[in-house]
Amino acid sequence: MEPLSWTGALGTILDPILYIVGPAFLALLVLRALVAGVMAAPTMRTNPDGTLSAVSGGLPVLIPRLSNWVSLALGLLVVAYLLAGAIMGAYGAGIIGGISQQLVPVWLSLIALFIASFTFKRRLGLYGKLFDSTIGMVGFALVMFWVFTGIYAGLDMLITHDPLSQVSGMKNKGPGTPLRGAAPEDFQWYLLGGDNLARDVFSRVLSGSTIVIAIAPLATLFAFMVGITLGLPAGYYGGKLDTFLSFLANLILAFPVILLFYLLVTPEIVQTGLPQFMAVVLFFFPLIFFAVLIHSRYRTQPRKNALWLALVLTPLFLLYMSAINGEGTKVNIWPLDFFDIPPGILVVFVSVVFVNSPTVFRIVRGLAMDIKTRDYVAAAQTRGERPWYIMLWEILPNARGPLIVDFCLRIGYTTILLGTLGFFGLGLPPESPDWGSTINDGRKLLSIYLHPALPPAFALLTLVLGLNLLADGLREESLRD
Amino acid sequence: MLMTALCLTFIVFFLTNLYPNLEKLAKNQGNFRMSDEEVATFLENRGYLQPLPIKYGQWLGVLPGYSIVGTDGKLREKCRAGEDITEPQTAFCGVLQGDWGQSTVFKDTVSSIIATRLGLTGNLMLWVFLLMVPSALLVGILAGMREGSGLDRSLSTFSITTTATPEYVSGVILIAVFSSSAVGLKWFKGTATSAMEGANFENFFLPVLTIALYGMGYIARMTRASMAEVMTAQYIRTARLKGVSFKNIVVKHALRNALIAPFTVIMLQFPWLLNGVVIVETLFNYKGFGWVLVQAAGNNDIELLLGVSVVSVVVVLVTQLISDIGYVYLNPRIKVS
Numbered sequence: 028m029e030p031l032s033w034t035g036a037l038g039t040i041l042d043p044i045l046y047i048v049g050p051a052f053l054a055l056l057v058l059r060a061l062v063a064g065v066m067a068a069p070t071m072r073t074n075p076d077g078t079l080s081a082v083s084g085g086l087p088v089l090i091p092r093l094s095n096w097v098s099l100a101l102g103l104l105v106v107a108y109l110l111a112g113a114i115m116g117a118y119g120a121g122i123i124g125g126i127s128q129q130l131v132p133v134w135l136s137l138i139a140l141f142i143a144s145f146t147f148k149r150r151l152g153l154y155g156k157l158f159d160s161t162i163g164m165v166g167f168a169l170v171m172f173w174v175f176t177g178i179y180a181g182l183d184m185l186i187t188h189d190p191l192s193q194v195s196g197m198k199n200k201g202p203g204t205p206l207r208g209a210a211p212e213d214f215q216w217y218l219l220g221g222d223n224l225a226r227d228v229f230s231r232v233l234s235g236s237t238i239v240i241a242i243a244p245l246a247t248l249f250a251f252m253v254g255i256t257l258g259l260p261a262g263y264y265g266g267k268l269d270t271f272l273s274f275l276a277n278l279i280l281a282f283p284v285i286l287l288f289y290l291l292v293t294p295e296i297v298q299t300g301l302p303q304f305m306a307v308v309l310f311f312f313p314l315i316f317f318a319v320l321i322h323s324r325y326r327t328q329p330r331k332n333a334l335w336l337a338l339v340l341t342p343l344f345l346l347y348m349s350a351i352n353g354e355g356t357k358v359n360i361w362p363l364d365f366f367d368i369p370p371g372i373l374v375v376f377v378s379v380v381f382v383n384s385p386t387v388f389r390i391v392r393g394l395a396m397d398i399k400t401r402d403y404v405a406a407a408q409t410r411g412e413r414p415w416y417i418m419l420w421e422i423l424p425n426a427r428g429p430l431i432v433d434f435c436l437r438i439g440y441t442t443i444l445l446g447t448l449g450f451f452g453l454g455l456p457p458e459s460p461d462w463g464s465t466i467n468d469g470r471k472l473l474s475i476y477l478h479p480a481l482p483p484a485f486a487l488l489t490l491v492l493g494l495n496l497l498a499d500g501l502r503e504e505s506l507r508d
Numbered sequence: 509m510l511m512t513a514l515c516l517t518f519i520v521f522f523l524t525n526l527y528p529n530l531e532k533l534a535k536n537q538g539n540f541r542m543s544d545e546e547v548a549t550f551l552e553n554r555g556y557l558q559p560l561p562i563k564y565g566q567w568l569g570v571l572p573g574y575s576i577v578g579t580d581g582k583l584r585e586k587c588r589a590g591e592d593i594t595e596p597q598t599a600f601c602g603v604l605q606g607d608w609g610q611s612t613v614f615k616d617t618v619s620s621i622i623a624t625r626l627g628l629t630g631n632l633m634l635w636v637f638l639l640m641v642p643s644a645l646l647v648g649i650l651a652g653m654r655e656g657s658g659l660d661r662s663l664s665t666f667s668i669t670t671t672a673t674p675e676y677v678s679g680v681i682l683i684a685v686f687s688s689s690a691v692g693l694k695w696f697k698g699t700a701t702s703a704m705e706g707a708n709f710e711n712f713f714l715p716v717l718t719i720a721l722y723g724m725g726y727i728a729r730m731t732r733a734s735m736a737e738v739m740t741a742q743y744i745r746t747a748r749l750k751g752v753s754f755k756n757i758v759v760k761h762a763l764r765n766a767l768i769a770p771f772t773v774i775m776l777q778f779p780w781l782l783n784g785v786v787i788v789e790t791l792f793n794y795k796g797f798g799w800v801l802v803q804a805a806g807n808n809d810i811e812l813l814l815g816v817s818v819v820s821v822v823v824v825l826v827t828q829l830i831s832d833i834g835y836v837y838l839n840p841r842i843k844v845s
Contacts, residue, residue, distance in 0.1 A: 060662045091658055278515055281824045283779065285786045285798075286817055289805030290520065295528035443674040450676045450787065451802070463676070470680055470791065474688045474698055481684060484677045492672035499668065 031203030031216055035121030037111050045104060052101050055094040062090050109134070117216060122203045125218045126229070129185050133175045140171060153431070156504040163500015169493025173486070176233055177240030186230035187214035190460040197221035199476050202228075222465070222479035223472055231460040232482045238461040239490065242372070243441040246379045247434060250441075253312045253380065254387025256319075259418040261388070262395025273392070276385035284382055285447065291378045292453040300357025302374040307351050307358060309380050314343055323415040375454040379444050383437060390433055394426040401425075428505040432498050439494035446487055462487045509825050513818070520817045521564050524810045530556050533808050537612060553578035555586060567609070567814065569602020603818070609811030613803055618815040621800060626819065628704055629785055629796035632715065635707075636781065640720035641727070641774060648731020648770065653758050655736040664732065670725035675787040679718040683791075686714065700794040715792045719784040723777050727770055734769040738762045768838045775831030779824045 034042055108120075109127045113134065117125030127134075148155040157163040179185050188194075188206075196207040202220040209215050219228040261269040279287075291302060317339050325332035350368060352361040368376075398404065399422060407417045448454050449463020457464065462483040469480025523529075533556075534547045542550065551557050555566075555574035565571030566586060573586030575596045583593055587601035601607040608618035651663035670678075685691055687698035697711040738744065739762055747757050786798035793799075797816070804812040 056662065059658050062658070274512075278512055278519075281512055281516060281779070281821055282519075283782050283786075283801075283817075283820045283824075285783055286520075286801060286805060286813075286820065289802070290523040293529075293805075293808075295532055295808070296523065296526065298528045299526050301523075301526070439672065446674060446676060447783075447787065451790070466676055466680055470676075470683070473680065473683050475690060477684045477688060477690045480680050484680045488673050488677050491674075492669060495668050495672045 030201070030205060031117060031125065031218075032121045033203070034108070034123050035115070035117075035119055037108065037115060037120040037124060041104065041108060041111075048097060048101050048104055052094075052097050055090065055097055059090050059094045062086055117218070122216075122218055125203075125216065129187060129218070129229075130176070132179050132184055133172060136175045137168065137171060141168070153501065153505060156507070157497075157500055160500040160503055162496050163504065166493045166496025166498070166500055169489050170497055173236050173490045173493070174240055177236040180233040181237040181241070186227075186233050187216075187218060188227040188230045190226060190231045190234040191458055193225040194221070194227075195225065197227075198225040199223055199472070199479075200225075201476075202478050219482050220476075220478040222468060223476075224468075228465075228479050228482055231465055232462070232486050234460040235462045235465060235483060236486065236490075238455075238459070239442055239445060239487075242376060242379070242445060243438050246376050247383065247438045247441050249309060249313065249376075249380045250383035250387050250437070251430070251434060252316050253309060253384040255391050255423065256312050256316045257384075258388040258391025259395050259422065260414075262392040263399055263414060263418050263422065265396070269392070272388065276388045279381070279385045280389075284444070285451070287382060288378055288448060288451070288453055291381070292374050292448065297370055297374055302370075302377045303351060303353070303356060303358045305381060306373060306377045309377060309384075310347055310350055314340065314347060317343060319415055320419050323413060323419055326413070326416075371455050371459075375445065375448055378448075378454075379441055382444065383441060387433070387437070390429070391426070394429060395422050398422045398425055432502045432505070435494050435498035435501060439491040439498075442487065442491055442494070509829070512825060513821050516821050517568075517814060517818055518564060520814055521567065521810075522560060524808060524813055525556070525560060525563065529808045529810075533612065533810070536807065549579050552576075553580065553582075553584060555584070565602075567602050567811070569600050569604035569607070571600075571602075572598045573601050608815045611804070611809050611812040613807045613809045613812065618812050621812065622797070622815050622819060625795070625797045625800045628794070629789070629798065631707060632712075632719070632785065632789075632794065632796060633781065635712065635716045636719045636723075639716055640724050643720075644724040644727035645731055645767070645770065647724070648728040649735050649758070649763070649766065651728070652732040652735025652766070653739060653762070655739065660732075664729070667725040667728040667732070670721045671729070672725075673722065675718050675722050675784045676791060678721050679714070679788060679791045682714050682718060698792070700792040704795060715788045715794060718788050718791075719781060722784055723781060727773055727777065730773045731766065731770045735762065735766040738766045741765075768835070771838055772831045772835055775827045775834065778827040779820075782820055782823070 032038065108123055112120040112124035112127035113131050114128075115124050116128045120127070144151065144155065144158055148158050157167060176185065194206060194208075197204065197217055198221060200217060200221045202218065204217050204220060205215055206213060206217060217227045217229065219232070222228055222231070257272055261272045290296065291305075296302065318336065321335045321339060322332060325335060345363065345365070348361040348363065349365040351358050352364045353359065353367050353370070354364065356370070395418070399417075403425075404417055404421055407421050412421075445461065446463035446466070449459070449461045449465075450467045452464065452467060455461055455464060465483040466480055466487075469476075469483070473480055530551055531547050534550045535542055538546070538550050548557070553576060555563070555576055558566075558574060562571060566573050575583070575585045575598070577583050577596075583596060585593060585596070585599075587599040587607070588597075606619075608622070610616075611618050611621055614621055647663050647667060651660045651667075654660060673681075683698045686693050686696045688694075695710075696714045698714070700707075700711055700715045703712040703715075744757060744761060747761050752761070782798070785796065786801055788794070789796050789798035790802055797819075800812070801816050801820075803809070804816055
């Protein structure tokens with residue numbers, strides 16, 4: 028069988044257009060920046076009714092307009108590649124087609140999500156407002172692309188080959204190489220080539236997204252629980268408690284992250300059970316958080332209080348015990364163990380939470396110190412509300428804007444940290460398809476073979492970029508209120 | 509500050525002195541087929557099994573170094589390691605006395621290793637700062653002087669992209685584009701090993717660029733935000749109404765006030781740069797401070813690791829101090845009373 032080309036038959040029509048539109052787009056982008064920087068803004072003309080309008084013509088007006096049209100054309104071209112590719116598949120449209128066809132469930136989910144969000148835009152609060160800003164939408168699309176990819180790849184839907192299996196004769200083969208000795212029911216190509224152990228790069232990148240999507244948001248959420256539970260009282264009460272907690276936070280922040288990872292994640296330390304004890308402490312914070320949250324609200328209604336506490340805390344407690352308890356490890360005290368977290372994942376998770384929470388603590392503390400001087404807090408104090416009620420039901424909801432933005436940014440940072448861990452081969456098993464490990468594997472032969480290292484690098488780049496853009500869009504829209 | 513440094517080194521000391529780590533150390537130094545009892549006597553003879561606070565005190569130099577007659581009848585002392593001695597003697601030899609100990613991986617004194625490696629990394633950092641700070645400030649000021657313009661959008665997108673690209677991603681992409689034979693440009697070298705003797709543009713630019721790019725976006729965004737804020741201030745409007753040219757407003761009126769916030773950010777970039785240094789030195793095989801950190805941590809070289817962490821913690825704390833002091837000097841509204 029022939030190796031696939033990048034665009035196949037589709038390329039004979041679309042490629043020439045791309046060769047014109049692509050360079051034109053880049054040239055106009057540079058030109059636009061230059062024009063905006065060097066030349067003055069378009070001169071204004073006062074109309075008889077007192078309004079201003081730009082004098083039409085001239086480079087400062089023409090070039091942005093032209094650039095907008097060309098970027099629209101480029102966007103349409105990309106959509107055409109993906110759409111035609113999804114229909115024609117690898118036989119007709121080469122590697123792009125093959126990839127696009129594999130990702131059809133992701134495209135459909137993305138389209139459905141965007142249509143639904145646009146329809147109910149006005150009823151969705153801050154989330155709906157996101158769809159007013161282009162940057163926010165682009166970021167959201169990138170993030171959701173990887174979220175859907177991660178979920179579907181985790182359900183075994185998108186990947187073409189087993190990410191761990193090696194096929195002889197496929198070592199370091201370039202993108203689009205036909206699979207040697209493929210059975211008729213197998214997928215016939217390695218779409219993005221094979222790595223130095225003859226595994227499929229495409230499937231590994233997709234499976235890597237599952238690991239990131241599973242760990243990064245959850246770890247960030249835990250870091251937020253820890254940071255909020257400690258940061259609110261530190262900011263609200265101040266005094267000795269604040270001094271002590273801030274000292275601890277600065278202590279962790281002064282540590283070089285990589286040194287901390289090396290100290291926490293080595294197999295010898297795992298043997299001592301230290302990460303597990305840290306998990307015992309860190310995973311307990313969500314329970315405290317929810318218990319205090321509910322109790323402070325329904326303190327005066329004992330029946331409702333007990334009901335809600337039981338409803339929320341029982342499942343959380345069972346999850347907590349299952350998470351920290353492990354057969355044959357240092358923490359083995361609880362009989363009802365539903366699942367075991369693989370020790371590698373647990374260590375990585377714990378260290379990422381540990382590194383992130385001091386920063387969250389500092390942010391929450393700063394916000395709490397700012398908000399506690401507001402009038403509504405004084406009103407609540409005059410009403411005789413308890414301190415925890417004020418912290419969790421008056422201060423926290425009013426701090427949500429900056430916290431949501433930081434949450435997005437911090438997921439991106441956590442993704443980078445996970446990649447760093449993989450890059451140094453810490454924690455996760457060496458054959459794991461996460462992006463950091465794959466980049467580390469691929470970089471060793473980088474001067475000859477580019478295809479094993481670049482796809483995970485671009486995957487990580489687009490996900491983090493998407494999260495940053497999303498945070499930017501959210502910040503813009505939440506400031507607009 | 510002193511308290512922080514003491515706590516941090518104690519944590520490192522505690523983590524490196526956990527028994528499985530010591531066992532690994534013993535097997536690395538002795539031989540890999542030692543039984544558990546042999547490991548225990550090996551460690552006992554070399555003072556590793558003393559109580560933790562005592563060991564820490566010895567390392568710090570506030571307690572006298574150990575002097576142990578081993579089970580093999582040989583006398584070993586911390587302060588005269590490796591020497592053949594018969595007479596026990598009490599002596600202090602810790603960090604306070606300037607004795608940083610002996611590296612078990614490099615077979616050299618910790619102070620000399622750190623001195624040479626820190627010099628190499630200092631060279632790298634110098635060039636990173638020379639590249640990063642001016643270009644980040646330029647990008648930030650250009651973007652912030654006309655908020656919302658086309659120039660602002662393109663430069664902001666650029667800085668968001670660089671902050672979203674960690675060093676191990678941008679480094680890989682840069683190596684792939686500029687130095688691999690697959691693309692064929694081959695403008696620069698993919699390793700910086702030769703830059704340790706003589707750094708030139710060809711072998712040193714890529715590592716410098718890789719670190720600078722990641723830090724640059726953040727500084728540029730901070731500068732942009734602070735510049736945009738200054739440009740809406742009353743006194744700028746007054747200057748405009750007086751008819752001062754736009755160039756003069758930016759250069760003479762806005763610039764100094766806009767640079768206060770980025771100064772703090774630049775100073776606080778040091779700890780982050782240390783991360784970047786570790787990654788880039790591993791990626792480009794440049795044997796500096798970050799590379800030593802990886803080697804020491806990977807092989808549980810206790811005293812070297814402690815030396816490395818002391819240095820990095822001191823760097824972090826000193827930059828925090830400088831940033832606080834500098835802030836006071838730059839901002840006339842804050843007075844030290």
